[in-house]
Amino acid sequence: MYAAVDWSDRWLDCAVVARNGHRLAHRRITYKDTNDPVGDVQELLRSCNRTRWRTIPIGTEDPDGLVFQAMEDAGLTVIGIDPMLAARARKATTLGLTKSDRADAFLLAEMLRTGGDRFRPVPRSSPQAQAIRILARAQAAAVKRRYRALHQLRAVLVTYYPAAVTAWPRLTLRHAQARAVLAAAPTPTQAAAMSRGEFARILREAGRWRTVDDEAERLSLHFRRPALRTHPAVETARGVETIGVLNTLNHACDAADQLAEQTAEAFILHPDAALLTSFPGIGPLLGSRILGEIGDTRERFPTARNLCAYAGVVPVVWASGLSHRASHRRFANEMLHNAIWQAAFCSLTKSPGAAAYYRQRRDKRGETHNAALRNLAARLLRALHHCLATRLLYDEALAFRDTNSAHRTA
Numbered sequence: 001m002y003a004a005v006d007w008s009d010r011w012l013d014c015a016v017v018a019r020n021g022h023r024l025a026h027r028r029i030t031y032k033d034t035n036d037p038v039g040d041v042q043e044l045l046r047s048c049n050r051t052r053w054r055t056i057p058i059g060t061e062d063p064d065g066l067v068f069q070a071m072e073d074a075g076l077t078v079i080g081i082d083p084m085l086a087a088r089a090r091k092a093t094t095l096g097l098t099k100s101d102r103a104d105a106f107l108l109a110e111m112l113r114t115g116g117d118r119f120r121p122v123p124r125s126s127p128q129a130q131a132i133r134i135l136a137r138a139q140a141a142a143v144k145r146r147y148r149a150l151h152q153l154r155a156v157l158v159t160y161y162p163a164a165v166t167a168w169p170r171l172t173l174r175h176a177q178a179r180a181v182l183a184a185a186p187t188p189t190q191a192a193a194m195s196r197g198e199f200a201r202i203l204r205e206a207g208r209w210r211t212v213d214d215e216a217e218r219l220s221l222h223f224r225r226p227a228l229r230t231h232p233a234v235e236t237a238r239g240v241e242t243i244g245v246l247n248t249l250n251h252a253c254d255a256a257d258q259l260a261e262q263t264a265e266a267f268i269l270h271p272d273a274a275l276l277t278s279f280p281g282i283g284p285l286l287g288s289r290i291l292g293e294i295g296d297t298r299e300r301f302p303t304a305r306n307l308c309a310y311a312g313v314v315p316v317v318w319a320s321g322l323s324h325r326a327s328h329r330r331f332a333n334e335m336l337h338n339a340i341w342q343a344a345f346c347s348l349t350k351s352p353g354a355a356a357y358y359r360q361r362r363d364k365r366g367e368t369h370n371a372a373l374r375n376l377a378a379r380l381l382r383a384l385h386h387c388l389a390t391r392l393l394y395d396e397a398l399a400f401r402d403t404n405s406a407h408r409t410a
Contacts, residue, residue: 133292353400
């Protein structure tokens, strides 16, 4: 038998099908009508099979939900089904003309029945690794919100306050000094009326302690230069808009910084932290993102290629008859892909072996920057898989042994 549970915020739709595809049972469990939804699911499975109901696999599109974690704690087997695969099957199925929770539950059970070994139980990491994953994803989302607010602030300033966009050529508008000056002078008229002493006071409050007077003099002269001005009423309204966007940027910057500190603190306490940070280009933040996505369950990735495929750094090979074609892998873990890609880029200045390997792919094989960096990321992931399996720290001589020997020979 095969079971599936379609989750919603008000109820659970549970469906059970037999090996021959016959629909055996269906039940809708409403949260407000029960205190133990997991017990109700167990009762449904027990009514279908009195002796082996615990071995019935349960498919779901949200294996990380609270209900499904409670099912695993109760001894049930939960199998995750990717929502994209379920959407494709829902589009091609003939089980029903309209979409409903009941039909989705039977669809997931049918996918388990016909999928064979395609779907496997969800590998669970330790609670510590799960907490790191939550913090790392929250920090990455805060960084995206910070960039979004930064671009929005720049777009507003360009329309009426171009001097603020060019005032800090070496810094960005998200720097504390720039945000402090814009908060005190959100319009060009207010900035031109400020004295050097006021600029110096704002810079000191923002954390600057070197060459404060010189920077205040530069800003005072910069904002007093003749420039195009809009109507005073329009300028005042734009200033109010800028303050609102600036408050959003300040909140996003503070949230990203606080989450980064909390993520690094949680990551350092994990046993795999020293192993991950031994790799060149991987610090606490990148290490927490990588650890959070791959987990600390060693059986999840039997081979190094499985891990590389999960990160999307190895191509997909299509072979049919005499034709053989390799294409870019588009279906992968985006968070892990971005983290290992950034780690590979940072390793170019931290690891001589990585730099030599990258240069070899570019010069001798004629690969582009993206292709060479993708191969370097795959090389680092293979080394990481080996280190996690053997509990050994990163060794530059072993990771790029062939590259280092070829470099010495040349």
